Amino acid sequence: MVVVRRRWFQSPWEFREAFLVTAIAVIAGFIIEYLGAGRGVPSLHQPVNAIALAIFGVAVLGVGLAFRNNAVVQWLGGIPLGLALIFAIAVLSFIGGVLPQGEAAPDSLSALLRINQIFSSWPFALTVLFFLANLGFGLSWKLLPFKMQNLQFILFHAGFWLALACGVFGSSDLQRFVVPIEEGKANNLGYSMNSDVPTKLPFSIYLENFSLEEYPPQLLLYDPQNDKLLVERSQAIIQVRKGVTASWKGVNVNVLDYLSYGLRGADGVPQPADQTAGIPFAKVQVTSNGTSFDTWISTGSPMLKPDAADLGGILLIMVPGSPKAFNSAVSIQGENGEQKTATLGVNQPLSFNGWKLYQMGYDEKMGRWSQLSLIEVIRDPWLPAVYLGLFMIMAGNILFFWNGIKRSEVS
Amino acid sequence: MVIDFTTAAILAIACWALGSLLDLFGRKSAALKLPAFLLSIGGTFIMAAYIAIYWSYLGRPPLRTLGETRLWYATLIPLAGFLVEYRWKIAWLKYYCMGLAGFFLVINLLHPEVFDKTLMPALQSPWFIPHVVVYLVGYVLLAASSVAALHNVSLQLRHKKNDAGETAAHYLALLGFVLLTFGLIFGALWAKEAWGHYWTWDPKETWAFLSWLAYLGYLHAFRYKIDRSKLQWYLALSFIVLLVCWFGVNYLPSAQNSVHTYTQS
Ligand code: HEM
Numbered sequence: 135m136v137v138v139r140r141r142w143f144q145s146p147w148e149f150r151e152a153f154l155v156t157a158i159a160v161i162a163g164f165i166i167e168y169l170g171a172g173r174g175v176p177s178l179h180q181p182v183n184a185i186a187l188a189i190f191g192v193a194v195l196g197v198g199l200a201f202r203n204n205a206v207v208q209w210l211g212g213i214p215l216g217l218a219l220i221f222a223i224a225v226l227s228f229i230g231g232v233l234p235q236g237e238a239a240p241d242s243l244s245a246l247l248r249i250n251q252i253f254s255s256w257p258f259a260l261t262v263l264f265f266l267a268n269l270g271f272g273l274s275w276k277l278l279p280f281k282m283q284n285l286q287f288i289l290f291h292a293g294f295w296l297a298l299a300c301g302v303f304g305s306s307d308l309q310r311f312v313v314p315i316e317e318g319k320a321n322n323l324g325y326s327m328n329s330d331v332p333t334k335l336p337f338s339i340y341l342e343n344f345s346l347e348e349y350p351p352q353l354l355l356y357d358p359q360n361d362k363l364l365v366e367r368s369q370a371i372i373q374v375r376k377g378v379t380a381s382w383k384g385v386n387v388n389v390l391d392y393l394s395y396g397l398r399g400a401d402g403v404p405q406p407a408d409q410t411a412g413i414p415f416a417k418v419q420v421t422s423n424g425t426s427f428d429t430w431i432s433t434g435s436p437m438l439k440p441d442a443a444d445l446g447g448i449l450l451i452m453v454p455g456s457p458k459a460f461n462s463a464v465s466i467q468g469e470n471g472e473q474k475t476a477t478l479g480v481n482q483p484l485s486f487n488g489w490k491l492y493q494m495g496y497d498e499k500m501g502r503w504s505q506l507s508l509i510e511v512i513r514d515p516w517l518p519a520v521y522l523g524l525f526m527i528m529a530g531n532i533l534f535f536w537n538g539i540k541r542s543e544v545s
Numbered sequence: 546m547v548i549d550f551t552t553a554a555i556l557a558i559a560c561w562a563l564g565s566l567l568d569l570f571g572r573k574s575a576a577l578k579l580p581a582f583l584l585s586i587g588g589t590f591i592m593a594a595y596i597a598i599y600w601s602y603l604g605r606p607p608l609r610t611l612g613e614t615r616l617w618y619a620t621l622i623p624l625a626g627f628l629v630e631y632r633w634k635i636a637w638l639k640y641y642c643m644g645l646a647g648f649f650l651v652i653n654l655l656h657p658e659v660f661d662k663t664l665m666p667a668l669q670s671p672w673f674i675p676h677v678v679v680y681l682v683g684y685v686l687l688a689a690s691s692v693a694a695l696h697n698v699s700l701q702l703r704h705k706k707n708d709a710g711e712t713a714a715h716y717l718a719l720l721g722f723v724l725l726t727f728g729l730i731f732g733a734l735w736a737k738e739a740w741g742h743y744w745t746w747d748p749k750e751t752w753a754f755l756s757w758l759a760y761l762g763y764l765h766a767f768r769y770k771i772d773r774s775k776l777q778w779y780l781a782l783s784f785i786v787l788l789v790c791w792f793g794v795n796y797l798p799s800a801q802n803s804v805h806t807y808t809q810s
Contacts, residue, residue, distance in 0.1 A: 213769040217762055224758045231751035234799050253746045301744065310741060459666050480666035481739050492741050512741045520743065524730050535723045 147209040152218035159264050160222050163257025164247050172248040175259045177306030180515065187303045194267050198274030211271025219265045226258050262302055269295050286533040293526025296519055304516025311512075312494060315341040317505045320467075324511055335511060337486060342463040344496060344507040349455030350374050350394075351414045351433050355382055356442070356449045364448070374416050374452060384422055385445060391417035396432070404430055413438060416452055420445060436500050454501060462493055462507040478509065489513050553595035554650040560588030561623065561643035569640075585643060586627060592620040592646075608677045609668060612653050617681050619646040625685045629693075629713065641692055672735030676728060683724030684787060687760070690717030691784035697777040711773050714780055722760040729757055748799040752790035759783040 143151060167174070178186060201207040209215060230252040238250035248255035273291045276284040311324025311333060322338035350373040355364040364382070372380045376392045395412025396404040404415040413435045419428040420443055433454045434440025443450040465475040466486050476484050478493040485491075495508040564585030571577025596616055599607050607613040626642030693714040700707045732753065733743040744750060760783060766776060789797075 213765050217765055217769075220758055220762050220765070224755055224762075227751050227755050227758070230746060230799070231748055231755060231794075232797050232799055235746065308742070457666060459669070481670040483738060483741075490741070494741075510741055514742070517737075517743075521734075524733065527726065528730055531723050531726050535720070 145205050147206070147214075149214045149218070151209065152215040153221075156215070156218040156222045156261070156264070159260045160226070160257045163255065163260040166256040167248045168246055170256075172246045172255075174248055174251060174254045175256055178303070180307050183303045183306060187299055190263075190266070191270065191299070194270035195274045195277075198271040199278060202275055207271060211268060211273075211275065213272075215268050216265075216272070219261060219268055222261045223258075223265065226252055226261060259302075262298065266295060266299055286530050286537065289526045289530030289533065293523045293528075293530060295523070296526065297523030300516045300519035300523065304514070304520070307515050309513045310510060311335065313339055313509045313511055315339055315462075315464075315507050315509060317341050317344055317507075335489075337466050337468045337489070339491070339509060340465045340467070341507050342465065344460070344462050344504055346460040346496065346502045346504065347458045348502060349458050351416075351452045351455050353378075353380055353387060353389075353416075353418075354451055354453055355385070355445075356451045357447075358449060359447070373455070374414070385450075386421040387450060388419040388421075389416050390419050390428060404432070414452065414454070415441075418443060418450065420450060422446075436503055457501075460493065460496060462509060464491075464509070466491070488515070548595060548598060550595070550599075551654060553591055554654055557588040557591045557595075557619070558647045558650055560584050560591065561647055564588065565640050565643055568636075582627075585623065585639065588643070588646075589620055589623045589627075592616065592650075596620060605669075606673070608673065612656065614677070614681065615649040615653055617678075618685065619649040621681060621685050622646045622649075622688070625689050629689060629717070637696070638689060638692060642689070645688075667739045670735055670739055672731055672738065676731040676735055679724050679731060680728040683721050683728055684791065686717050686724065687721035687784055687787055690714050690721055691781050693717060694777040694780035697774070698781055701774060701777065706774075711777065714777065715767065715773065718760060718763060718780055718783075722757075722764060725753075725757050725760060729753055748794050748797060749790070751799075752786070752794050756783075756786045756790050759786045 140148070197207065198211060229249060233244070233249060233252075235251060235253070238245040242250075244250045252258055269291055273288070273295060276287050276291070309326075311326050313321050313324050313335070315321045318341070320338045320340035322335050323332035324335050325332050353372045353374055356362070357364055372378060374389055374392055376389055378389045380387045393404055393406055393412070393415045395407050395409050396415035397407040397412055399405040404417075406412070413432055415430055415432045417428060417430050419426060422445055429443050430441060431443050431450065431452050432438070432441045433452045440451065442452075459479060461477050461479040461482075463475075463477050464484075465473060466484075467473050468487055472487065474484070474486055478484055478491055480493050483490050483492045490512050492510040492512065493507070494510040497504040497506040500506075561584075564581050564583075564587070567577050567581035567584060571581055596607060599616070607616060622642045623639065623646050626639030629638045630636050690713075693710055697707050697710045697714060700710065732750070736745070736750075737743040763776060763779060763783060766779070767773065
């Protein structure tokens with residue numbers, strides 16, 4: 135067999151040309167960054183970004199359909215270029231996935247080339263744009279004339295096109311603010327990451343109540359002289375419950391009694407108390423070196439000192455469990471008088487007039503007694519388009535799974 | 546609990562070891578096939594039962610820590626091996642799978658502190674189980690695909706052609722890709738509910754995206770009629786990206802502000 139080597143740019147173009155042109159795009163991006171001192175891609179806001187995307191999309195589809203027999207256009211919409219672009223996106227993502235992203239010294243090479251914020255850099259933007267063009271050309275040929283057998287292809291590629299294009303073009307319209315609110319007060323000012331000046335929101339949030347539920351506390355040994363927790367690597371975490379036993383080298387602990395919410399009575403013995411004032415108390419029996427005694431220990435709170443058991447220089451302490459759930463009972467009032475009352479929790483956001491409200495945090499020093507709730511409010515007008523894209527990919531996925539399995543029956 | 550982890554793990558490892566030995570020695574005698582299979586799958590049943598018991602003991606699915614996810618791997622990986630043998634008549638894969646499963650259990654035996662009962666609020670979501678389960682099964686299939694590809698490479702080096710093996714590696718990668726895609730999208734939908742945005746280029750997300758791209762590249766190269774035998778190297782190596790995503794991310798410089806890295810405690 136005679137192997138005839140194709141020369142550079144001899145038709146039909148394939149991988150070499152694809153990787154070369156892709157590399158030029160990436161390098162051009164880095165040059166633009168360097169010349170602009172790493173300023174990144176300017177953000178376009180509505181409606182400019184929507185118009186720009188629409189023009190881009192129509193142009194790609196139009197050129198793809200009008201010149202579908204042109205060799206260069208075919209190459210522009212083909213798999214070799216697609217693979218080169220996938221590779222370029224992978225390399226840029228690799229950089230972003232290995233090096234820390236965020237602030238860097240202003241005149242460092244990393245900041246000048248915007249490697250510290252690679253996903254909003256020119257090389258990334260150019261590669262994505264090129265990728266959208268490549269995907270768009272390929273799509274145009276399968277879209278028209280429509281054939282049922284192309285459905286899976288269309289769902290995958292059009293879905294990804296929509297999700298990527300709307301995610302990227304729409305990212306500048308994403309608004310996200312943190313609203314700190316104290317119990318019994320209302321706030322309509324939101325703080326964003328990149329400004330100290332609060333922004334006035336088109337609604338105000340009133341915090342009726344913040345509540346936090348904890349997991350059971352844990353038993354630990356503490357060495358006060360060296361301020362060190364004595365945790366052995368092989369020691370599983372012990373959650374306090376009545377009847378739980380634990381043993382460290384030479385020390386055995388048995389939990390005789392446990393109150394989730396207790397307070398010391400007049401005689402010093404802990405009694406059950408209500409949830410707002412009470413703190414966890416445990417009556418433990420400690421056996422070490424053949425002697426045994428029992429005592430009450432507690433986690434303490436911002437208002438109450440903790441009680442520990444002294445084991446001769448080393449303390450057996452009880453630390454509060456990690457948060458299990460935290461919620462804010464709020465009522466929201468819109469500018470035009472609309473009102474909504476609800477309880478926000480982590481993973482339980484709330485929608486209001488195109489905004490979404492999230493339980494974000496609280497005063498962690500105060501823990502269960504926090505009077506402050508941090509609520510994050512987010513508006514993302516492009517979300518429905520991105521989600522449509524994601525659902526199309528999932529639909530394509532189901533077809534692909536089905537066809538892939540069926541084809542394996544044949545082969 | 547009715548059964549503790551040490552007992553369950555040792556029983557399962559014993560089942561897999563005995564089952565593999567019987568199967569290896571019984572290659573010639575059909576009479577040993579069935580007991581060998583029953584022993585091997587018995588080990589997997591023990592782990593499945595242990596997960597069920599541990600789940601009800603915790604009152605939440607044991608899917609939070611790396612240690613807990615290893616329990617699922619140990620249960621699911623041998624199953625993938627048995628399925629591949631049943632479907633594509635590749636017998637050697639299951640030994641590897643059982644060995645790998647045993648290895649995971651040994652890690653957990655050596656580090657019992659990886660079990661922790663608490664589940665932080667952001668993880669308490671209906672998306673959690675589908676997201677993690679889809680990924681776990683996907684990883685298992687892609688691990689099998691990578692091993693099958695490695696085997697094909699070693700055959701190629703000895704100038705042997707293995708069509709069935711290449712088909713197996715391909716379909717495992719294809720199914721794995723489908724699951725990876727679902728996992729990625731479920732993750733994005735969940736992140737929107739829990740953290741407010743569907744994609745933030747967090748290192749864990751970036752690496753999940755990279756692993757997805759690796760297999761996307763494979764599928765397109767395959768579609769472009771690049772000789773399948775030449776892609777076996779690529780398939781074998783792609784799994785490394787997944788491994789970085791799975792445990793490597795915690796150790797990368799970029800991980801200092803990740804919200805998704807598994808808690809080690
Ligand atoms: C870089 C731009 C891309 C180009 C130029 C491209 C092109 C193609 C082409 C020409 C095919 C073969 C279709 C057929 O034979 O019917 C294909 C298949 C496929 N594409 Fe893409 N694609 C691109 C990106 C993507 C993306 C981003 C996804 C995922 C969302 C994707 C998922 C798929 C799948 C799942 C298949 C089927 C593979 C198979 O049957 O083995 N593609 N692509």
